Amino acid sequence: MEWSWTVDKAIPYPLRVIFRGVGQVFFCGNAVTGLIFLAALYVGGITAGLAATVGVISSTVAAYLLGLPDDEIDAGLYGFNGTLVGPCLFLFLEHSPQLWLYVVFASILSTIVLAALMRILQPYNIPASTSPFVLTCWMFMAAVFAFDSFSRGPVLPAASIPTEVANISMIPVEMWHVAVSKGVSEVMFADSVTVGVMFLVGIAITSLRGAAMALSGAIVGVITPVLLGADKTLIEMGLYAFNPVLTMMAIGWVFLKPSKRSIVLAFLAGMLTVVCQAGLANFLTPIGLPTLTFPFVLVMWMFLFAASKSKYWGSN
Incomplete structure (x- = not known):
């Protein structure tokens, strides 16, 4: 819708980039859409909304500090993996003050992984998409066994042998x-x-x-x-x-x-x-x-x- 792009351009630059980053989770580089997504997360739960906010800001700031292409940053391409990292870690790990720092570190890493994968996949014209988020969260969820300050949450599946499904009605x-x-x-x-x-x-x-x-x-x-x-x-x-x-x-x-x-x-x-x-x-x-x-x-x-x-x- 044309009006949304007019509003998008009217939003102050830093906020516009952040909201576009949230919007890119669903391939929507539109700040209005991103704002609605972020508001929806807060409706779903304050912690999830805050975690997504911390994630998208951390990953976007990391892109600026690393000197990654301005046009890609402006489009929100370095924000959506961080947006996913925050709620993911807060869902699967036990909540603690240190977990916020964990989200920041993971979000920064997702930006580095994205930049690397974009370079690798560029000759094939294939997007990295959410693969940095997946690889980063797998690493950080597995790493909790090495740190006393973190532990697995009840939602994270325990290691086990696959079994046949029973509840199939x-x-x-x-x-x-x-x-x-x-x-x-x-x-x-x-x-x-x-x-x-x-x-x-x-x-x-x-x-x-x-x-x-x-x-x-x-x-x-x-x-x-x-x-x-x-x-x-x-x-x-x-x-x-x-x-x-x-x-x-x-x-x-x-x-x-x-x-x-x-x-x-x-x-x-x-x-x-x-x-x-x-x-x-x-x-x-x-x-x-x-x-x-x-x-x-x-x-x-x-x-x-x-x-x-x-x-x-x-x-x-």
Whole structure:
């Protein structure tokens, strides 16, 4: 929407960059959208909102201090991984005063990892996306065993042997809108229907197609695991949907030329992301780490690499 870009440019520069960084979590480099996302996080929980704020500021400031390209900083590209790092660590680790310092360190590292991966992937025209966030959080969650000031939280899965799912009954019809909405909100670790709706509104302000892809991804992330017989509780919590949300936005809106073919490819990618997430979850279970957004990253990379070889998408 044109008015949002007018407002975007009217926001003072430092705040504009910070809000754009938050918006880039959903590929939206719009400060108005980012402001809505950040407000939604505070609605979901003050701690999550503060952690995201600390994360996006730390990662963005680190980009300035490292002398990274101004145009990339201005677009918020060095802010979105830090935005995710903060709420992630506060969700999976026990809260303590030292955890805020941990978030700052992790957010700074996410910027360094992003800059390195952007350089590595640049010849292939493939985005690093949220891979710095994933790699950084895995490292920092594993590192808590070495520090007496930190400990794993109850949400972080304990290391174990994968077992067959038992809770596979069909989810009630009245829970479908909850599962879909939470599928969107869980992208930023928020377990809230309201937050999910606010995220969709924020995306729609930047792009109606982007919002349609996000909503479609959430729906795919509910229908596909239901058909495959996944855990009912995980589906209702939106935990199978947040990765397809990002995958379908990436393939169907951001990185390939919008067309009917790219929509079909996006739906295929979204469905396969569910399978990839299930596989990666079992792969990581013995070491007690969550998948985070790595299923999205892996599927997106494979589809974009494959698209570059295709007669249908290679020229886009």
